[in-house]
Amino acid sequence: MKSVSRTDNSGFTFIELMVVIVILGILAMVIAPNFMDAPDEARQNKARIDIKAIESALQLYKLDNGMYPSTEQGLEALVKAPESGVLPKKWRKGGYLEKSFVPKDPWGNEFAYLSPGVNGNFDLISYGSDGAPGGEDVAKDINNWEIE
Numbered sequence: 060m061k062s063v064s065r066t067d068n069s070g071f072t073f074i075e076l077m078v079v080i081v082i083l084g085i086l087a088m089v090i091a092p093n094f095m096d097a098p099d100e101a102r103q104n105k106a107r108i109d110i111k112a113i114e115s116a117l118q119l120y121k122l123d124n125g126m127y128p129s130t131e132q133g134l135e136a137l138v139k140a141p142e143s144g145v146l147p148k149k150w151r152k153g154g155y156l157e158k159s160f161v162p163k164d165p166w167g168n169e170f171a172y173l174s175p176g177v178n179g180n181f182d183l184i185s186y187g188s189d190g191a192p193g194g195e196d197v198a199k200d201i202n203n204w205e206i207e
Contacts, residue, residue: 099188099197102165106185106201109162113137113170113183114203116155123149127174127181134161134172164201166190178204 071079116137121127124147128136132144138154138161141147156162164170164185176182183203187194194200 102188103197103199103201105165106187107206109164110170110183110185110201110203110206113156113162117181117183119151119155120147121180123147123151128172130172130174134170137161176204178202 113134117127120137126145126147128134128141128147129144132141135141136147137156138159140150161170166185166188168186168190171184171186172181174181181203184192185201186192187198187200189198191198192200
């Protein structure tokens, strides 16, 4: 009887491995940009939410005092009773914001506040990632009068 020697060459060939690597590379190129934009979009959404919350606090301030804080008093008037300018008549003890400080925008910059505003009773602006007026994409300004 003849003995048949059998070698088991199971596994992947070099070509099969290269095809899998190329497919994974193509998938990474298609999917990765979607995940890379997510943090920037999340920061922009947070800035919009913060602006809406500050707007609500400003509305409460006006209901209590008949006016918005002046530009000089700034947003700080929402957490600490102003000591200059036209003083509020019925400043709410504890302030108008949930926390005892005015939040910064998601990029760590102060919100710009102007009262009376150019675009309404007050203007509230986050200057985006660059912290300067103007800009595009991530650096684009987020303004209270443009938020629905």
